Amino acid sequence: MPLPKIDLPTYDFTIPSTGKVIKVRPFTVKEEKLLLMAIESKIASDIISTVKQVINNCVQDDEVDVDKLPFFDIDYMFIFLRAKSVGETAAVNLTCNNKLENGETCGHNFVTDVDVGNVELVRFEGVSDDIKLGPASGVRMRYPNYSIMRKIEELPDIDKKTHIIVSSIDYIYDKSGMHSHKDYTTDELKEFVEGLTEENYKKLEGYVDRFPTINGKISADCPKCGFHHDVRYTEFYDFFI
Numbered sequence: 001m002p003l004p005k006i007d008l009p010t011y012d013f014t015i016p017s018t019g020k021v022i023k024v025r026p027f028t029v030k031e032e033k034l035l036l037m038a039i040e041s042k043i044a045s046d047i048i049s050t051v052k053q054v055i056n057n058c059v060q061d062d063e064v065d066v067d068k069l070p071f072f073d074i075d076y077m078f079i080f081l082r083a084k085s086v087g088e089t090a091a092v093n094l095t096c097n098n099k100l101e102n103g104e105t106c107g108h109n110f111v112t113d114v115d116v117g118n119v120e121l122v123r124f125e126g127v128s129d130d131i132k133l134g135p136a137s138g139v140r141m142r143y144p145n146y147s148i149m150r151k152i153e154e155l156p157d158i159d160k161k162t163h164i165i166v167s168s169i170d171y172i173y174d175k176s177g178m179h180s181h182k183d184y185t186t187d188e189l190k191e192f193v194e195g196l197t198e199e200n201y202k203k204l205e206g207y208v209d210r211f212p213t214i215n216g217k218i219s220a221d222c223p224k225c226g227f228h229h230d231v232r233y234t235e236f237y238d239f240f241i
């Protein structure tokens with residue numbers, strides 16, 4: 001006789017970009033192991049595929065396509081599931097940056113607990129996805145998905161911004177009509193973006209610089225010098241290790 005399967009609990013999760021409430025279940029022990037292995041490997045493609053696979057397993061709603069969601073939805077869901085699965089707190093390493101009276105930095109390394117369940121998605125006001133570049137021309141922007149954003153993070157800094165802009169173009173329009181990103185190669189879109197004036201480039205840059213971001217807060221006192229730290233963090237994968 002096969003062993004019984006123990007039901008996993010489910011939770012309501014609100015998808016930040018759409019406000020839709022879906023059912024999710026926590027990670028299993030096996031999934032936690034897979035995530036740990038992928039994150040420890042530091043290989044971006046492994047992390048991306050494992051995070052996506054595990055999140056797909058945890059989402060109990062067939063209509064949700066993780067590849068269609070903006071990257072910050074996945075990041076936020078990952079933190080939510082991590083908090084429900086592993087625990088609301090995680091240990092992080094901090095280095096004290098207090099300047100001492102002798103001019104040196106304290107530099108003491110210490111471990112502190114972070115409340116992972118207490119993160120927030122910060123949105124900027126007044127960001128339009130319709131960016132006018134001329135009297136009858138412009139670009140309609142959209143948020144890149146998780147795979148694209150994670151891959152861009154592996155690029156050298158000098159290439160990052162333009163790649164994020166290119167990946168955020170939904171379509172370009174002018175008097176002749178709409179030109180969907182789907183019909184052009186990345187190189188063609190890159191050429192378009194790099195062929196813009198500084199002023200127009202800055203408009204596109206303004207959109208991607210104001211993507212919603214996930215923020216957490218750490219408050220901790222250095223055990224050596226007593227200096228109080230208020231740190232904002234945006235890197236969450238470290239919590240697994």
Ligand SMILES: [Zn+2]
Pocket residue numbers: 096097098106107108222223224225226227
């Ligand atoms: Zn210190």
